Amino acid sequence: MTEQKKKDAVFTSQLQDNTETLDGILEFSTDLLRREFVIHADSNRHGICYLTDGLVSNTDIQLILKTLLLYGQAINGNWQQSLDSFEQIKQQLMVNCSIRTVTKLDDGINGILSGETLVLLDGYAEGLLITTKAWESRSITEPATDTVVRGPRDGFTENIRTNTSLVRKRIKDPQFRLEAMVVGNKTRTDINIAYMKGTVKDGLVEEVRQRLQKIDIDGVLESGYIEELIEDAPLSVFSTIASTERPDKVASALLEGRVAIFVDNTPFVLLLPTFFWQFFQASDDYYSRYWVGSFFRIVRYIAFLISLMLPSLYVMLVSFHQEMIPSMLAFTIASGREVVPFPVLVEAIMMELAFELMREAGLRMPKPVGQAVSIVGSLIIGQAAVQAGLVSPFMVIVVAVTGIASFAIPNYSASIAIRLLRFPLLIASGMLGLLGFAAVFFMVVIHALSIRSFGESYLAPAAPFRPSDQKDIVLRFPWWSIKRPPSFSKEQRRQGKNTMPKPSGGQSGGPERG
Amino acid sequence: MINRTMLLAVSLLMLIMSSGCLGKQEINDLAIVTAVGIDNGENNHVKLSVQIVRPADARGQTGAPSGGTGEPIYSIQATGRTIFEAARNLARFSSRRVYWAHNFVIVLGEGYARKGIADMIDFFTRNHELRMTTWVVVTPEEAGQVIATITGMEVVPGEAIDKLFRYNQIVAEAPGTNMMRLQESFLAEGTEPVLAKVQLRPRGISNKNPDQFGSLDQVVLSGAAVFEGDKMKGWLSPSEAKGLLPFIEEVDSEIMVINCPDDSNNHATLEIKSLEQRVKTRFVNNQVKVQVAQTANANLVEMGCEQPFTEIKDQMTLALKQKLENQVLKTASAAQKKYKSDIMKIGQVFHNTYPLEWKQIHSEWNRYFEKAEITVSADAKISSPVLKIQRFVKGDGLSLKSK
Amino acid sequence: MALIMNVMYAKAIGITQGIIGREVNSDMWLSTVLGILQGVAVAYIVAKLMQYAPEFSMVEMAGKLIGTWAGKGIAVLIFLFFLGTFATVMVTFVYHLMDYFLPEAPTILFVVAALMVGLYGAYHGLEVMSRMAFVGVFSMLTLNILVLFGSVREMDVRNILPVMDSGLVPTLWASRHFDTDWAFAVMLIALLLPHVKRSARLARVSAVSVGLAGISIVMWPIMESTVLSAEATSQYIVACMQLARSAHIGLFLHRYEMIMIAFFATSSLIQVMMCLFCASLSASKLLGLKDYRPMLLPTGAILGAFAYWIVADHMRAMEFTAHQWPLISLPIVLGLPLVIGILYLFFKDKLKANQTPS
Structure with missing residues (x-):
């Protein structure tokens, strides 16, 4: 009262x-x-x-x-x-x-x-x-995650106004809207919902607004709070809301009809709806030539498969289905394992844990120490463990390749989700071989198929299959061929017809304008 | 929903945990068999010899130190009333589980092959571990001895035999008979199985006493064994086997040595680049007539003749034709007269052309086959003398005529 | 559509071919082709029939036409049908994995694992399953391509000649084994049509998808008989695995059937899911429940127990799939639409009368 x-x-x-x-x-x-x-x-x-x-x-x-x-x-x-x-x-x-x-x-x-x-x-x-607001804040620097080779170097800061201005600078369209909101009973954190009016699907902004209004929490210190409080699949390991530090990524998402949520005091902006495949798309793909972009994308999908399945496949092959290994390779693996005292599953879990330890320690330590940790760790794992007969050299290779593959996934949260899924898969295939692998894998697939992100199927446009959206999934088609934004957006037109560049009328001049 | 998913997950987990690691075998707990030999043992038993790879020694030191005798293989033998019993008996002294999946080759002793191989085919196709691309060969020696012989350049002898087969088309003297084809020809009507022949021949040179050439035995792949049903009937010589090859598989390459038209002491060698063969059957007056038409395309690879190639090309072509025809006829006569077994898949061709007649005669097909009239017409072309046009330019002082 | 393709595939390529091969030798592919043609026709007719009252599934339709009790009877019949189908599906799944990969693991494990995945999938409903089926179609394609790669070198056309060696009638008769595979698809059409939105083109779509599935299936008997020879195919319980076992890419990759089986398992597990889904759907109709989900667990238990009993003994399983099942399933699948069609003709007005107030 x-x-x-x-x-x-x-x-x-x-x-x-x-x-x-x-x-x-x-x-x-x-x-x-x-x-x-x-x-x-x-x-x-x-x-x-x-x-x-x-x-x-x-x-x-x-x-x-x-x-x-x-x-x-x-x-x-x-x-x-x-x-x-x-x-x-x-x-x-x-x-x-x-x-x-x-x-x-x-x-x-x-x-x-x-x-x-x-x-x-x-x-x-x-x-x-x-x-009279004015406080010290970090200047705009290159983002630590989502780094690119070609592309803008500016990243979001902790100041929400700076962040929105970075996006506003990119989209000078009157339809670009920012809605303010305050969340957190004690922290009273400013939140801005950004979208392109006319491009965004009907009802999406209202849905976002409603979910945000439902939040009743004392404090919001980072956009991760918001993410967890409004996501569709709170029990899933998959994150159904993407976050980014890159203003260009936000701008491109807005143009595709997505909604961005800016949260004060954090450089991470939330994007929704999010599709699973989005986590394998780096901004580089769009800035480099499409051949290069497509190639890197394929590499990343391979990295995804490796990082999810390679250890389980190896364990499954070596401890259950030896007949599937090509003979020469089988002899080599067998000779490497000759003195290893552990079952392959134990070996694999041990090495995976060691790898995770190393990664975590390297990350948490002060930077100079972190380097020392990784050097010592790689020495121990790569050399000493094999020499001591604790693990087989093959396992080292498998774990190392898996680790590298998981770093090749551009989105950190997706990379972690995959890393988490790897363990049940590993254990199941180590216990039951192919059966365990297949069962767990299908559970995961069914789960991924069943979740949605703000009304959109998580695995779209692959399943459900949307033929019109295939130009920007596995491959990145050239820009002049992408005539429309993705089908969840209300906007129908991305560019005009006949935009494929060609020299005009036999002159050796520059590309046609217009 | 949450509860139910959790329940599912938990029960699945329990299930996995409770069942444990059934059927699990670490790769280093397996005795990987690379070659199997089957002989007749005493008292109607089967003598099974296996060549097991010792990975640590076969692959050298990968990483961790491991001791050993240094021998890359470990050959053991056991007997039993059936193959499976013999295989299980191996476990009496093999410290690891005998594992068949990487078997390269099955060597059958001649005695065993003559007694019947149906058991063997059944055992090796029923077992899921075995791959269907395992080679099956017959040897006139003791199979166990062939198995245990270290041969070739490979560390693992089984692998050596495997590679012998792979590069077999260079000599093309033995059919590439793997389990899949054996099973097919064994089961199919109108064709009888043929298996390649291996034998031990002193061909290698020992490093220790190099002056004694041929002191080391090597496994030689050449010739074939003819079966009727599951019983071996006899051997085909390498040249007969050569004639048989186009009937049962694709021939990639083959060489033919022909005499020079003017001087039969000199020879020219032709490498056949492609050999197409069409077999037609006719059924006239209750007799089977077989027409074999061959089209060969050859390159000249070694020229021992005096005359320029352009002049004697036609004669050489003719000689090649005759050679090809004779080769087929020789094989045919061996199959028809000597073994009375349709190893040439003639029955299958006949079946396809005369399905109704086949139904009447298929039970006594071998009788018809024996009496079948086989005619061969070969068409050959020598298309290229490879790099050179002439043998040597006359007058360069190098005449090989004296040789 | 993807669903229909999937539910036909898994069993048809392996076990069925072995059975047909035993009867008609090298004409097994012809028998399959004939079976497909029949399947396309029946699928078209059934879907067309269902279109007369697109908002009702077969059970509801029967209920409306001749009273609730008859509807329940039909629901029981359908439940039994899926019970049997489930057993054959499990036979396929278990024998592929167990005999070729994990011979030492107990059978119950396979049944339970498949049941788990199936229940989990069925719980998420038709939409998720149809998406899954799309993945399944993709893996079917991959599987076909893979096996084609590995086997094309070994093909020998002489093995499938001469055509019609066994005569037309035995070949046609042998196609009844394949018919059980599309029977599942047809039942699916009959039961699930009201759940699908675009009913207008459905008759054609379902016929086309049965046909497409047929095309991807018919490749297998052709490959099996050309590569292995029909005689060898008929020796095996699971013929397609034998083909997969024989396939090899180049000289290095001697065996890669595990990759193939992984793709195969997709399609097989979708069958399991669909079976569970349909069975519990009909069970819920039987008990007059609105939602099929509460029925999932009991249905799963019944189906699983029956399937285990069948699968546990190889000989019993083969006896069931080869001899008893075609004689049970075909009358159901052909008879039901027929009966309903006739009933529909007679009681058309009653249905209309029922429709208008609702």
Whole structure:
């Protein structure tokens, strides 16, 4: 009840009351600044500024104070007559560009805590919130994940406004919309939903909005919170929402009719709906020539298969179906395993764990130490373990190839999902051979087929098969052949007809324009 | 939904756990057999010899140290009333499970082959471990001895025999008989099985005493064994086997040595690049007539004749034709007269042409085959003298005539 | 459509061919072709028949026409049909995997594992299964291509000549074995048509897909008899595995049947799923339930137990698939549509009367 009361409390015209309530709520905080002042020499009117140190720009504050103290002092005539409301003060006195008046105490406090300056004057039952937000933030750097060889080098930062501006810079279309929302009862994190009106499928934005509104959590510190709270398949290892650090990726997703969710304080932007195959598409594919792009894509699909299945296949072959190994290879494997005391399954799990340990340790350690870890680890695994007769050299190769393949998958979360799936597959095939492998594999496939991401089948357009969307799945077709965006988008047209470049009319000039 | 999926997952997991690792065998717990020999043993028993690979020694040291005698193979022998019993008896002294899947070759002793190979075919096709591309050969020696002989350039002798077969088309003197074809010809009506023949011949030179040429036995693949039903009837000589090949498989390459038209002491060698053969059968007056038409395309690869190639080309072609025809006739007479067994798949051709007549006579087909009249017409072409046109330019001082 | 192709494939390429081969030797491919033609015709007729009342499946239709109890009777019949089909499907699945790959593992394990996957798939419903079936079609194609690669060198056309060696009648009669394979597809059409949206073109689509499946199947008897010879094919319980065993790519890859069996298992497991799905669908109709899901587990238990009993003994399994099953399944699959068609002609008005108020 009192909570509710506090929320609905409004400013009174007595400055004294207002400051007392505010101080009562905010109490003492070292970064909370109060600046009292007096304006209008005639009426000797008291006023006060509330602001949070570190979140505001000093020049802006000085500008406010200058306006109030210097020009406010110099106002001639009857105060009440010339400026009888904050609306008038805003229009006639203040020079800052972003100002709003608030009547609720709660709004005032939120403003103060998010870097705005609250100005109260005696005799007014309102507050003036002036945007003075300015804080130190990381400059735009190259993203750490999703690196490309060819393509823009800018990545998102922790500042939501910078992030949206990076995308806005790329799409100068009036249909590009940003909707604001605040999530998190305590953190009050800003969230922006970005989409292209007219391109995005009907109802998708409403669905996103609804799911976001349903969130009731104390804090949102990273977009991962949001992802987990709105995804379609919360029990699945597959992530049905993609995240990226690259503004160009977001822009391209928006053009395809997807929705992006920007979350403040994180450089990771969520994209939805997401298809499984998307995790194997790097932005490079689209920037390099299509032959190259297609080739790399195929390499990545192979990497996917290897990283998912290679250890299980090896274990299955070596401990159950030796007849399937070509004879010469079988002799070689057998000779390598001659002195290994463990069953292949144990060997494989051991090595996989060792590999994961190494990866994790290398990642968590301070950078210089991390390198040392990986060097020592690879020495132990590659050389010493084989020499000691603990593992067979073949297993080292299998695990190493698997590891490398899993790094070739551009999306980190997909790579982890695959890595997780590898273990049940490995154990099943080590226990039951082909039967176990087939059973678990089909379970996984059925599961992947059954999940959806915001109304779209996760494995589309492969299953269900959409012939019109095949130009950008296994291969990347040349840009001039992709006439339409993917079929889930409402937009029908991507480019005009006959866009395949050719020299115009026998001249050796540049490509045709138009 | 959550509960049910969980239930499913858990029960599956339990199932897997409880069943454990059934049927699991690590590859290093297997005694990988690379060659099998089957002989007659005493008391109507079967003597089974197997050549087992010792991976550590066959592959050298890969990584971990491993001791051993240094011999790449380990040959053991066991007897039993049936092949399977003998195979199980191997386990009495083999420390590892005998594993058949990588078997390259099955060598049958002549005695065993003459007694009947139906058991063998059944055993080796019933077992899922065995591959169908295993070669099957017959040897006049003791099969066990052939198995145990270290031969060729390969570390594993079984592999050596395997490769002998693969590159067999260079001499083309023995049919490439694998399990699949054996089974097919054994089961099919109107054709009888033929198996390749291997024997041990002192052909190698020992490093220790190089002056004694031929002190080491080598496995030689040449000739064939003729069967009727499952029983071996006798041998085909290499040249007879050569004539048989076009009837049962594709011939890629073959060489023919022909006499020079003017001097039969000198020879020219032709390499046949393609040999097409069409067999037609007719049924006249209750007698089978077989027409074999061959079309050969040959290259001249060695010229020992004096005259220029262009002059004697026609004569050489003629000689080649005759040679081809004789070869087929020789094989045919061996099959018809000597063994009375239709190894040439004539019955199948006849069946296809005269399905109704076949139904009446198929039970006594071999009688008809024996009396069948086989005519051969060969058509040959020497298309290229390869790199050179003439043998040697006269007057260069190098005359090989004296040779 | 993909579903139909899948449900025909797995058993048809292996076990059926062995059985047919035993009867008509080298004419097994002809027998298969004849079987396919019959299948296409029946599929077309049944789908056409179903179109008269597209919103009802066969059971509902029967129920509407001649009363609830008759409808239930038909549901029982359909359930029995799928019970049998499930057993034959399991025979295929288990013998492929067990005899050629894991001879030491107990049979029950295979049955249970297949059942697990099947239940999991069937639980997710028709949509997921049809997507899965699409994957299945892809793997069928791959399997065909793979085996073609490995065997084309060994082919000998002389083995399938002369055509019609066994005479027309035995060949036609032998095609009854293949008919059981499309019988499953036809039952599927009859039962699932109301669940599919585009009913208008369905008759043609289902006939075409039976035909397409036929094309990919008929490759197998041809290959089997040319490569292995019909005599050898007829020796084996699972003929297609024998073909796969004989295939080899180049000199290095002596055997790669495991790759093939992996693709094969897709199609086989889809059959399992469909069987479970349809059986529990008819069971739920029988009990008058709205949703088929509660019936999944009991149905699975019944089907699994029966299949295990069949599969546990090779001879019993072969006896069942080769001799008893065609005689049971064909009357059902041919008789049901016929009866319903006749009933429909008689009671057309009643159905219409029922339709209008609802």
